[in-house]
Amino acid sequence: MSISKTQTVEDLAHINALLESFKLLYNTLNANTYDDGLIDKVYADDIEFIDCFHHINGIQNFKKYCASIYENVKHCQFEFHDEYIKSNSAMLTWTMEYTHPKLNNGKMIYVKGSSEILFNKKVYKHKDYVDSGELLYEHIPLLKTVISFLKKRMM
Numbered sequence: 001m002s003i004s005k006t007q008t009v010e011d012l013a014h015i016n017a018l019l020e021s022f023k024l025l026y027n028t029l030n031a032n033t034y035d036d037g038l039i040d041k042v043y044a045d046d047i048e049f050i051d052c053f054h055h056i057n058g059i060q061n062f063k064k065y066c067a068s069i070y071e072n073v074k075h076c077q078f079e080f081h082d083e084y085i086k087s088n089s090a091m092l093t094w095t096m097e098y099t100h101p102k103l104n105n106g107k108m109i110y111v112k113g114s115s116e117i118l119f120n121k122k123v124y125k126h127k128d129y130v131d132s133g134e135l136l137y138e139h140i141p142l143l144k145t146v147i148s149f150l151k152k153r154m155m
Contacts, residue, residue: 030151051128
């Protein structure tokens with residue numbers, strides 16, 4: 001990370017602390033921890049969250065979303081790879097591993113993706129870039145067969 005003319009050492013320390021809190025959040029988030037205060041530490045009240053399935057506004061709606069998606073997830077961890085930081089934005093690449101009893105016969109699923117975040121004191125916009133098939137559709141038995149057939153036809 002390089003220091004721009006307008007960034008101070010304190011700014012960089014805040015950015016690093018925020019990114020570490022972001023990573024910690026996603027490696028501790030589950031059905032029991034979504035309301036333990038870490039979401040409030042990382043995200044602004046007016047957070048805008050976007051992924052391939054959702055567009056959510058507001059921290060309370062985001063917490064409800066987290067509660068619902070983690071309800072049946074048995075395990076979820078992120079390995080963060082690269083960080084690209086510029087002023088008040090960052091892009092983080094990651095691999096998520098998770099298990100869900102109704103997907104992939106309950107076996108581990110690995111998904112590569114990235115998160116773009118915009119922040120001031122806290123994150124006010126978070127957009128995930130991830131392949132929806134890799135995340136979900138390819139692990140549902142009937143859809144897995146159809147998607148596999150289509151992929152073979154495209155080659």
